[in-house]
Amino acid sequence: MRHSIYLLLVLTFSSLLVSSQNYYDVKFDFGYYDHPKAIDNDGLDNVFICGWSEDINKENQRAFAIKVDKYGEEIWRINESTTSKFYSLCIMESGNIAIVGSKNNSSYIKVVDSSNGNELWRYHETDSLGCWFGTVQELNNGDSKQLRPVNTKNGEYVPTVYTFDSNSGQLIDKYQHWKLIDPVEFSFKQSPSEFWFGAKDVVVRTNFEGSSLIWTYQASHTAGMDRLSENKLIIVRFDFGNWPYMSFMTQDLLTNDVDGKFVDFYDSDVEVIGSGMLGYSKILITGTSDGQLVLWIYDTDLNLQKERIYPSDSPKTGIDVVGLQSDNIVIMGYETTNPANSSDVFIMKRNAEGAVSYPELPNxxxxxxxxxxxxxxxxxxxxxxxxxxxxxxxxxxxxxxxxxxxxxxxxxxxxxxxxxxxxxxxxxxxxxxxxxxxx
Incomplete structure (x- = not known):
């Protein structure tokens, strides 16, 4: 980018100007430093976010979760009272929310009512010191529904997939998979009875019976994994060569053919962090560019459609992005407040082009x-x-x-x-x- 000068469209709007269209750009404060980790949506434009915060000394970590409605208004929030971190969540078939992470430095899962945030059940694995649940999905084989959080840690280890009854929280079984050296950070549900979980440069597919398949590649970070079409998967990865670059890897589920594309940025100040899909029509990617929040929108042929930069007085970093049933998108991340250098969670809702439909603005x-x-x-x-x-x-x-x-x-x-x-x-x-x- 620094060696390729071009015009970038920037649209940052106050939610007050566009309230009739339900767009918003709002912040939430949980502690001195806030670390949002995951976002999901329920099909009604409500979004759920989890993460953790810490004090000015970067101590006393506390897990949080929040539900925000389609207007950007907070519905409920969860603040854990003891040392804890939330890393991931998923919306269950019942509509309830499963949230996973750690509590007192060992693996922890809780299920809450999506309407009010009230706890339905929890499980704390006290024998897993130094471990945490890095991600979670719910599987259904037609006879039973099971939550599958993945136990992870730093350093070389073998990830363990725990199996819980979705309704009662009863621990049913554990499955061990391929040896990894980086923590599990994300997952993708391919079908009702199987899902993928992944770390920095590897993804593992596992099914209801616990069997698995591994796919490795080169990356310094994987932004996400999604379904590109009915019969094709996509992985968005980020790495460094002479310049930072992003690449797409696709896999045809019918033929197992693998394809892809590389995108060089020519700018050392670019970082790709999170990705998602808007239906089967747009690939959504967020991160930072020259210290500002950025959104890249690609079509399903892997061609760039839009690059949006959202400048602000306080730097924003995009962590993840989701597409909504209403054909809108929500970007989630953190905003650093100067000069205190503290951070808050932000969420920004925009249309399918990453903008706000407001006719009085010039082109x-x-x-x-x-x-x-x-x-x-x-x-x-x-x-x-x-x-x-x-x-x-x-x-x-x-x-x-x-x-x-x-x-x-x-x-x-x-x-x-x-x-x-x-x-x-x-x-x-x-x-x-x-x-x-x-x-």
Missing amino acids: EEDVVIYPNPVNDRMYVNNPKNLDLEIELVNSIGVVVFKTSSTNNFISTELIPPGYYIALIKHNGIYINKQKLIIQ
């Missing part, structure tokens, strides 16, 4: 800065004579120049040479972002 094509690179002056093209404010931000996030002057040449002789991001605002709303080189 991104309306405002362009040129020439690029800039020598001693630049021109802000503003054909509709909008009330604009332009900020130039340097590579460490400092605003070095502001102007509201448009449709004429502006001197840049006092601005040091380098790479900049031009943030363009209309009535306080970011409508455009352009990378700019000043020579």
Whole structure:
């Protein structure tokens, strides 16, 4: 990106401006440092998030979970009172929520009522010191429904899949699988009776009977695994070569053929963290780009459709993203508050293009800065004579120049040479972002 200058559409809107369309951008505070880990949705635009927080000394970790409705309003929250962390959750066929992680440094699962957050049952594996449940799915073989959390840890180990009766919480069995060296971080339910769980560079498929298959590959991080179509799976991975790159790996479930595509970023400040799907039509990917929240949208032919940057006064990091039945999307992550350097959980709801449908906003094509690179002056093209404010931000996030002057040449002789991001605002709303080189 730093060596390929191009225009990026940026839309960051207040939920108050678009409340009639149910879009929102809201924050929730659980502790000094908040670490959201997982998000899921129930088909009614309600989302469920879990994670953990800690104090200013990065001690006293406490697990949390929260339900947020389609308007961005909190319905309920869970705050564990003892040392604990939540890593993952899943929505069960009953509509209840299974949440997994650790309590007092050993594996822990609890099931709660989705309507009010009240606990229905829990299980604490006190013999698993140093372990935690990294992910969970519910399986159904037609006769019984079982929750399958995966026990994991740091260092070399053999992951164990626990089997619980979904209704009673009774521990039925345990299955051990292939030896791993990284913690289990995600899972994907392929069918009612089988699912995949994965770590940094490996995924394992297991079924109701406990048999398994392993698929390894090279990656520094796997953003997610989903169903690309009725008969095809997709894995989104992130790694480093000469530059950071993202790659897609697909597998045909009928032929077992594997295919894929690489995407080079040419920018050391890009990180791909989480991914999801919007139906079978769009691949959703989130993370950071130049210290800002980013959303990439790809079609099912693995072609880039949109890249959205959401600049904000406080840096945001996208952790995960989900598609909703309403054809909207929700991005979840954390926002770092300066100068205290604390963090809060944020969730942002946008339409299928990652934007907000608000007709009074100008199109991104309306405002362009040129020439690029800039020598001693630049021109802000503003054909509709909008009330604009332009900020130039340097590579460490400092605003070095502001102007509201448009449709004429502006001197840049006092601005040091380098790479900049031009943030363009209309009535306080970011409508455009352009990378700019000043020579």
